[in-house]
Amino acid sequence: MKTFIFTLLASISLTFSAGAQQVSLYDREGEARAYIDYDQERTIFMWDGTPVAFLEKDGSDLAIFGFDGSFLGWYEDGTIYDKEGQIVGARKDATIRITRMERMKGIQKMTPIRPITPITPIQPILKSSWSDTPLAEFLYSGKK
Template structure:
């Protein structure tokens, strides 16, 4: 019992929680994060749930909570329907990312809508989309 208490005292504070993965926009600012819950929900920094991830042939489909297919998460890069990058994880970023601000509490997540069919994957492009990551993810709430 003393051994268990000693281990708990010396563990870093965040090591007992599930890790959340931050998504950065093309400007290096933290825009959203992927919660490590069962549905792998994507939350905006203000705590609003907008999308969730689902496995799809080795990659991850990004589905809006309204049931609309938004794009793909492939090797740490978020791609839109046209195959252009709209966001990245810190591990996949090829640029400096800004410090992550304090996250707001997660708001109640609405029930997800019925999913439509996922489109065919486009050829991944090397460029960035003109659309900001926040606007891309907000399509997961709008019908």
């Protein structure tokens, strides 16, 4: 009976996650700290399920905004850049760093209403160096 229940729960979990369009974001230590949920209008969630930021198209750029309305940086080719153009996080396939195995994600919390966003600043020259700011700190800086 336990096996049946486990199999049933596993298949339900796979059914719900099969359609999900989520991209994991890794920090400079190779730890998955956040993810972009494309099914939730390109919302960025921390690994525990807390919504902290979102992507918004601005011309040819994808800008990152916090739910407090502040501009945080850019998302380009799977890499998150801060205002100075330094790398803060990246998808697994966009970094040469060794990444660790992903932990189980927390349940997503309710997403706040998106604010009116300011004009995106001119993008600086993007660098290949990593910022001293940790990914979690960068994303939490725009949390409402």
